[in-house]
Amino acid sequence: MELKNKFERAVVLFILFAGGLLVSLPFIWMILSSFKNDREVLSIPPTLFPENPTFQHYIELFQNLNFGVYLINTLIIVLFSMFGLLLNTMAGYGFGKFDFRFKEGWFMIVLITMMIPGQVTMIPTYLILNEMGLTNTMAGIILPGLIAAFNIFLIRQFMVTVPDDLIEAARLDGAGEFYIFFKLIIPLAKPILAVQVILTFIASWNSFLWPLIVANDESLYTLSVGLALLQDENVTNYGLQMAGSAFMVVPIVVIFMIFQKYIVEGFNVSGIK
Amino acid sequence: MKQKRLGFLLVVMLGAMLVLGACSSGGSSGGSADEDTITVWTMTPELEDFVKEYEDESGVKVEVQAIPWDNAHDKLLTAVASGKGPDVLQIGTTWVAEFAEAGTFLDLSDYIDEYPNFNPDNFYESAVETTKYDGQTIGIPWYVDTRVLYYRTDLLEEVGYPEGPETWDDVKDAATQLAARGDDQYGIEIPQVDQNFPFMLAWEQGWQYEEGEGAANFEKPGFKEGVELHHTFFEEGMAQLTEGKQLYQAFSDGSKPMFFSGPWEINSINEQIPELEGQWDVHVMPEAENNNSMIGGAHWTVFNNTDKVDQALDFINWMADPETQVAWYDTVTELPANMEAWEDPKLAEDEKISTFGEQLESTQAVPVIPEFETMAQELIDTLEQINRNDADIDEALEEYRNQVSSILSK
Amino acid sequence: MNKSKFNITPFLFIGPAVLLLFVFSFAPILVSLGISFTDMNLSGLANWSQINFVGLDNFIQLFQDEKFLQAMGNTFFYVIIGVPLAVASSLLIAVLLNFFNNWVSSTFRVVYYVPSITNIVAIAVVWSFLYNQEYGLFNYLLSLINVDSVPWLEEPVVARLSLILLAVWKSNGVSMLIFLAALQSIPKIYYEAADIDGANRWHKFFKITLPSMSFATFFVTVTTLIGWLQFFEEPFVMTNGGPLNGTNSMALFIYQEGFQYSQFGYGAAASFVLFAIVIVATLVQFKLRKTD
Structure with a gap:
């Protein structure tokens, strides 16, 4: 579908601009507030631009945060989460493109894991990790979050739309199943995978609960846990919190910018429904 | 070929994970x-x-x-x-x-x-x-x-309490005068979600919680007096029921010249509203039967x-x-x-x-019993019914006693 | 595929993920299901011999707990109004963005995704100001056109609607991305063919766009529904379930009654009531889709 003329273009652009402003206001406020002193952060009506810009919160952040260790831990988790994404993609493909016994039952098990609030299963999950001897290990931090039903479901939904003929043709050419998956399916799934990479990155970059629960040692903490430690019991330091969030959000925006263009690319393969 | 390479990759990844696990699994039991x-x-x-x-x-x-x-x-x-x-x-x-x-x-x-x-x-x-x-x-x-009372010395002086109010009657008198200054002016900020505050009010009316008595504790007269005191501030417009301004802003512009808080607030006020220096002070809790704080x-x-x-x-x-x-x-x-x-x-x-x-x-101390938090939260809800929903105090308290007995019998 | 003989291939694909999910997500759910029939609290957690089997007591008690019933009613209120709004608004944004294929779309893709990556505290502070009854921006704007101040977060029904507005605002990002990816996958030929037939824009939207992306719409609807049934964060940071329990949701109830107060049995029972609702809603959607 395309817009017919300049006027329509202008109208749609205007709507997008107005909506965009509304949607990004708290974000802009968050960034700008990281340069405000604490009193200004909460003043009513709020100020948008800091009256007396200060870098105090950023200085505090970098002085008090045990950066090196936390950053490495966070990056390890991100790395493994991408491996988890591969497993999710494989499973989504399996559910979308194969027939096997009890397929719907297996898939229901996957979906069910989305249907219970996380806090309910926190303690049982911890006890399982404990039985496996994985408390206070990196593996214990990574494993519970590695697989996400949401991702499997999304990929499955996409895979259903990939024509069977395409895969059959490749099989007739003698291609192995994994060859088909990596050389045919993954390139085809680029847009949906781009979405997945973004979501997976954000989730693992912000990982908080499991590093905190599983670690019996600060050497396994992540950046998010480190940031949470800077908060006082009684006095919320909003400026510092905003600086922390602003700092954490930079890599997310970068990853988003890189991968969002794949969302609209690809799909040159003709004949896809 | 490809398939084998992938298999290899998977094995390496899983292997790496196990190694990661083994490396860091040092101390087993406590500490x-x-x-x-x-x-x-x-x-x-x-x-x-x-x-x-x-x-x-x-x-x-x-x-x-x-x-x-x-x-x-x-x-x-x-x-x-x-x-x-x-x-x-x-x-x-x-x-x-x-x-x-x-x-x-x-x-x-x-x-x-x-x-x-x-x-x-x-x-x-x-x-x-x-x-x-x-x-x-x-x-x-x-x-x-x-907890103690934080107050604006200049504004309290204007209503006759330069050293801060001594008793709850003083507080009510001062707050009434201060709230009469006009629209959007209040006498005091009264906590609505603090779990300890309603108990402090009750203690100050001479009420005590006795562990053996269970829900009957809340039939004793001092408790109701505490709840009534809490309600008075909202009913008579001395305190604001809705969210309003950020507290420091209201303290600094004088629209809320009194509030209750803990020791950390001293540094916070000094840092965030330095221009108020010399115009505020702290005072021990107002007294009725006593001035017990938590x-x-x-x-x-x-x-x-x-x-x-x-x-x-x-x-x-x-x-x-x-x-x-x-x-x-x-x-x-x-x-x-x-x-x-x-x-x-x-x-x-x-x-x-x-x-x-x-x-x-x-x-x-608030009662050292595992049920305290649930009990206190129910009380907060009860006060909300009284202050916001015009529930009858006696009926609301009777309902509260029923809640408490069921909590304690669990 | 030959169905008569066992084919290992699909299990190679789903095996690793399903195995991990089973151990770290599904098994804990089964454990919780067991817990829901007990009176487990903190002491029980420390010493399992103190846990008593109580049968259906927790469930019976739940359906006599006014607070829970109210939370359940509120949750239905959120879902019935919120889900259609959330799906429609993210679809609308995606469609509008899809009109452009230049800097506009790439910039606004980021912009519209931004609420998903904004710190929840920043969101709470800004929206609390917008909704502040005396000093908030919304009521100020309304006062300019002589409308009385609205108790955005101070009156139960209004507060629920306010939270829905906030949640829709916040939730658009991910669904929008999925819709965008789906929109891109619709071959241009379809539209060209329709143009030749002289179809108008609405016609094209309902006859080509929507059916072609039904896989995405289905996904977004199901996950949005599941998400909204577990509505938690907005009341948690904005109202803590108040005023008068009017914005409390089932997930928040589970958090407060079950886990803040360490009544694990009761909390687990409440989450299985929620679970039953979620699974029925999901199965209904799968059934509806089959009959399409």
Whole structure:
């Protein structure tokens, strides 16, 4: 579908601009507030631009945060989460493109894991990790979050739309199943995978609960846990919190910018429904 | 070929994971395996640098693990569930009962005499009260916390209370005058979600909670008087019911010249509204039958599974020392639980802090029972019904008593 | 595929993920289901011999707990109004963005995704100001056109609607991305063919666009529904369930009654009531889709 003329273009652009402003206001406020002193952060009506810009919160952040260790831990988790994404993609493909016994039952098990609030299963999950001897290990931090039903479901939904003929043709050419998956399916799934990479990155970059629960040692903490430690019991330091969030959000925006263009690319393969 | 390479990749990845696991799985049960190392869980990260002095003195290595406040409860739950905890842990006064009931802590009763700094006479009586559960002593007080009245000296002077209101009648009189200044002007900020505040009001009307009496406690007259007092402020427009402005803004522009809060607020006000200097002060709680405030703060406890009891107790003994407590006050402005520490000029010569010291003499603890939090939350809901929904006080309280009996019978 | 003989291939694909999910997500759910029939609390957690089997007591008690019933009613209120709004608004944004294929779309893709990556505290502070009854921006704007101040967060029904507005605002990002990816996958030929037939824009939207992206719409609807049934964060940070329990949701109830107060048995029972609702809603959607 395309817009017919300049006027329509202008109208749609205007709507997008107005909506965009509304949607990004708290974000802009968050960034700008990281340069405000604490009193200004909460003043009513709020100020948008800091009256007396200060870098105090950023200085505090970098002085008090045990950066090196936390950053490495966070990056390890991100790395493994991408491996988890591969497993999710494989499973989504399996559910979308194969027939096997009890397929719907297996898939229901996957979906069910989305249907219970996380806090309910926190303690049982911890006890399982404990039985496996994985408390206070990196593996214990990574494993519970590695697989996400949401991702499997999304990929499955996409895979259903990939024509069977395409895969059959490749099989007739003698291609192995994994060859088909990596050389045919993954390139085809680029847009949906781009979405997945973004979501997976954000989730693992912000990982908080499991590093905190599983670690019996600060050497396994992540950046998010480190940031949470800077908060006082009684006095919320909003400026510092905003600086922390602003700092954490930079890599997310970068990853988003890189991968969002794949969302609209690809799909040159003709004949896809 | 391709397929094999992928298989290889998978094996490598999974292998890497197991290695990762194996590498870091050092200490198995509670704390570290090393004789001369103890692990300590705290919610105050500043402790990490603070314990260096102790490490030098004692030769024991203290591994401090800081835990964010908001998630400390979850972290403690998993420690209780698996039996894998630290050697020493900080516990807030409000969590004592539920975790003590679950047997999380070592009973320290037999050790009290062994360490000079554990003597209960060293500490505020109400703080010691919150270390006791079911005949056991589960912790040694570390720092304390209480509530006092913050007020604008200039504005209170205008209505005849230059030194701040002494009694609840004074507060009502001053607040009525101040609220009459015009629209959007109030006399005082009254907490609506603070779990301790309604109990403080009741104590001050002479009410006491007796553990054996259960729900019948809330039939005693003082309790209703406390609830009525709470309601009066909203009913007569002395306090704002809706969200309104941020408190410091309202304190600074004078629209809310009185509020109740803890010691941390002194530094916050100095930092955030420095121009108000000389125009505000703190005063002990207003009096009716008495002026009792709540006691809060944190204790040091020993995790039940530890095999390093002596090292743990030695560390706690150091933390409980008056000198250490003064130094800790200097580091993060938490109030010492040890009364001797209050003789130090750093505390004694600070007028505002001394007011807290004076208030601490008349403090009491909320009931140390596991059901307290649920009970208090129901009370908050009941007050909301009265203040916002015009519920009849007698009926609402009767309903509350029913709730309490069902909570206590669980 | 030959169905008569066992084919290992699909299990190679789903095996690792399903295995991990089973151990770390599904097994804990089974454990919780067991817990829901007990009176487990903190003491029980520490010492399993203190846990008593109580049969259906927790469930019976739940359906007599006014607070829970109210939370359940509120949750239905959120879902019935919120889900259609959330799906429609993210679809609308995606469609509008899809009109452009230059800097506009790439910039606004980021912009519209931004609420998903904004710190929840920043969101709470800003929206609390917008909704502040005396000093908030919304009521100020309304006062300019002589409308009385609205108690955005101070009156139960209004507060629920306010939270829905906030949640829709916040939730658009991910669904929008999925819709965008789906929109891109619709071959241009379809539209060209329709143009030749002289179809108008609405016609094209309902006859080509929507059916071609039904896989995405289905996904977004199902996950949005599941998400909204577990509505938690907005009341948690904005109202804590108040005023008068009017914005409390089932997930928040579970958090407060079950886990803040360490009544694990009761909390687990409440989450299985929620679970039953979620699974029925999901199965209904799968059934509806089959009959399409």
